[in-house]
Amino acid sequence: MILEHVRPLGAAPVDVHVEEGRIARLLPSARPGPAALLLPGLVEGHCHLDKTLWGLPWWVNEVGPTRMDRIENEKRVRRRIGMDAAREGRALAEAHLAAGTTRLRSHVDVDEESRLSHVEKLLGLREAMAGRMEIQLVAFPQSGILRTPGVREWLDEALRLGCDAVGGIDPSLIDRDPVRHLDAVFGLAQKHARPVDIHLHEPGELGAFALELIAERTRALGMGGRVVVSHGFALGDLAGPRADALMALLAEAGVALCTSAPPSRAVPPLKRARELGLIVFAGNDNIRDTWNPANAPDMLARAEMVALKYDLRRDADLALAFETVSGAGALGCGFAEYGLAPGCRADLVLVEASCLAEAVVTRRPPKLVVSGGRVVARDGALARG
């Protein structure tokens, strides 16, 4: 396959030669005339394929305001309306693919309700999507680990079955025992030699304390480059010098940050984090689910939200927003062979735009999406066959 006359990230036009699913070489294009913008396959760094209602009839949300309200509501609703994590998860993953996402990290609930059922369904989905989309699954103790007998063992089994990483959540506020929660998470990571991705919504100094505990464990276990903190809202709450010190600690330990750039909440400072050496990437988090009806399987839209959240307006700054849904996501999640250089997997997205900034704010459906050297979508719709 040759993609003729395309501009990689807005640079001068090239022809991209693809061989055996990889980029073989980029040769200068001789053809005159306008060329489409070439992007690497986009990276969804944080979503919940097993929670989404994507493709189902509208569900009326009357949930209470707390995190626990949402956790308990979800369990009730799931039974009542017959949600199927494989079916809705696939619908969402395919919508993502049609919009240019070729690598995706999903958390998958492991709790007393779901036990291993979501894990099994999403492992099946990961297999079914293989070759079109690289999916990572994080075994995620949505309802805590310590407070429910059995969860630690189900997480252990989820990793044995093939989950790519182990998750955690608000170690003080959910399990009410930060040290033992994190020791359980990192213990499982060590046992199975898997990376870690922890949901940390805890605010202010409580969240800061959790960040310190996570950095300590990452360093002590030599897990630098294999630990992600998702959200990390505490870094948005604390005054500059305190947040700086924490971010320096995380950078030194090799802990990356994932943000959904939510409009309603203070978030870690993106530019300062990058200056301090932190990898910061983006994910949608909830998409059309019982937690939140909003958001969309479209990483260019998420990049625009990053731009709006961090007030990025100059073209050079919008390229930073794009980085959070591409290169930084691949680094943070450990997706290999990523990018537009020879040798990289041929995950290629063609967009009608003159530059990255235009691609981000116009969010046009890609003209073409190629995954592993194969055409998987055209004009925002999946290619058949």
Add this chain to the structure above:
Amino acid sequence: MILEHVRPLGAAPVDVHVEEGRIARLLPSARPGPAALLLPGLVEGHCHLDKTLWGLPWWVNEVGPTRMDRIENEKRVRRRIGMDAAREGRALAEAHLAAGTTRLRSHVDVDEESRLSHVEKLLGLREAMAGRMEIQLVAFPQSGILRTPGVREWLDEALRLGCDAVGGIDPSLIDRDPVRHLDAVFGLAQKHARPVDIHLHEPGELGAFALELIAERTRALGMGGRVVVSHGFALGDLAGPRADALMALLAEAGVALCTSAPPSRAVPPLKRARELGLIVFAGNDNIRDTWNPANAPDMLARAEMVALKYDLRRDADLALAFETVSGAGALGCGFAEYGLAPGCRADLVLVEASCLAEAVVTRRPPKLVVSGGRVVARDGALARG
């Protein structure tokens, strides 16, 4: 014209009878089967038709970070790339119309560069769009009034020429004289019997002082219901009790608030403001211009941003977000004969959705847009003829 079998705001299906451009009556629909959602024409409460680059080739943004950088840059760019406020303004207004916006308030720059040229162009556009879209123009002293000789006189002339309202901006930070700036604005409003809409970005207690001065003048001049503060960021900065006292003062004086719900900035608290009797409505502010490349002429997308900004997730709360781009916008801007009741102007939008919440988060292009009883757009594209 009869719109058959539609659900007004999600209620039971009706047939809407339109006579002479108005809603004549709504009769229960006997037909079985699914019905589209009927919305009133959407309201864009705050935009800048004379600033947009909509329809032009991509312009690379390298502007500095301050408000003054943006003001001065805009003047230079406008000359260099040959922007035409009538042409780009029309492109943006028509894109808005295709997405269901039938009433729109635009600010229009009056400064030493533009003098009355933008006003004249947008008055022409207002006339050209009449019957399809009701446009209000606010004569807007983007660069201040007192600091530039002539601006007060141009504003006076803009109102004489037919601008619908008089604007103002950050009375301490731009003109550095809050009392005389506001006296100039309210003086012009009194002279021409026009309403007021003031851009107030000033933070914290400085913005609070301006709000007090605005409330005092509104009350003293009996202008309740005819004064809008756009942005009002100070109300997002101040602690609950102080913000509450200010909002009660504004409500009592009859000052409404307009917000763009920017993800990067604290904003007035929506639910609390409503409880205190304030009208709060939404606008996009900058759309694809030299100030900000982001945002889109789509009020359902703006409603979703309001929902995300205020963390509105329940269906009942998403209906509040919808209110900010419909009824509250009409009340705040004074658009008359608005709504879905008999006698209202037949500005009707049909969307494929089961309810308001679904319409907001799916943001599908309207199946049909009717303005003043006439079909003006179908499936997201303008109707010809």
